[in-house]
Amino acid sequence: MPGEIAVLANPAARGGRSRGLLEPVLNRLRRDGAEVSVIVGESADDALERACTAVAEGPDALVAFGGDGLVHLAVQAVAGTDVPLGVIPAGTGNDIAGALGLPKKDTLAAADIVLKGAPRVIDAARIGPDEWFAGVVCCGFDSRVNERANRMTWPPGMAKYLVALAEELRSFRPIPFRLDLDGEVIEREAMLVAVGNTSSYGAGMRVCPDAVPDDGLLDVTILGAVPKGEFLRTFPRVYKGSHAGHPAVTMRRARRITLEAPGVVAYADGERVGPVPLTCEVVPGSLRVLT
Known part of the structure; x- marks a missing residue:
């Protein structure tokens, strides 16, 4: 998927142990010439605002690098839009990634799926008028x-x-x-x-x-x-x-x-x-x- 990829990252995932995994993932995503930007908010609200701004600009994908909590945040930005969600599991549980058949313990293999995978259309659900969930x-x-x-x-x-x-x-x-x-x-x-x-x-x-x-x-x-x-x-x-x-x-x-x-x-x-x-x-x- 050469193009524009926005990566929403949580460096604190796995108690900060995922921090060293991020740079190799970014290098893998850039391997085929994709333009990759990284979103790290100062808070959850700030990260969501930045992610929504990125999605509004029409990237080829918004990628969540983190656990289920970060995927949940990313879903708020992409649900109901044409921008596909990529997931690179880097959290503790990674249940949503597992449900989608993604590798839960190999971040580089998950990055390859972002580059080569095809969009699958699935359901999401609303909680009241303002929040989505996927899991x-x-x-x-x-x-x-x-x-x-x-x-x-x-x-x-x-x-x-x-x-x-x-x-x-x-x-x-x-x-x-x-x-x-x-x-x-x-x-x-x-x-x-x-x-x-x-x-x-x-x-x-x-x-x-x-x-x-x-x-x-x-x-x-x-x-x-x-x-x-x-x-x-x-x-x-x-x-x-x-x-x-x-x-x-x-x-x-x-x-x-x-x-x-x-x-x-x-x-x-x-x-x-x-x-x-x-x-x-x-x-x-x-x-x-x-x-």
Whole structure:
């Protein structure tokens, strides 16, 4: 793809360990004569503004070099436009890249796909009027663990999330959810609810195991109220997707989902969205990705 490529980069991905991977990727992208520019914002809002400005100028691609959070930010800039999204996984989980069949551990191979790949048209979904997501929206136990971890200053890295999980489990109680799925109303106490355009989040948790990003539908997983011991036994099954057969798990598909629950904050693609209620609605064919 000789032409103009805008690279949206997060040098802090993987705790800063991805910084040394960026320059070789840029050299690979420039190998065939492409004009490559790099976008690094001073904040998430600044990076988004810069990315939107770049997309408005009509590059041949906007490439996200980072993890799912950066892909989420890039989707805000390209969804609904003709500019394709390239993804060079350089984060911790890289679940969206995995769902698209991209190499998750080889940044140079991912750069080659940007240069040689063809645009694939997939779905994205709106959360309210102003935000998009490409992967998974979660709310309930998992989002409360995120909230707790984000308030902590110690320990560093993934250990913080393990401590937050243990602390949240001690006080957690099932949450009364009300869901409207294309007019079908479900009211149920649940441990968590996930809405997936793709199948996994959180570094490989296949919470919506059958979700595909181009079927015009969102998959909904509801893990109903279970005792804490049963929850601890069931939750690890999410890494294989085998939780789908548990009697407390309900799965549905819908185009438009409204979630209501008291005291619950939602996360999309690992990024904080805000308190529910919220509405997720799929927009078929709204995203072009290089695969």
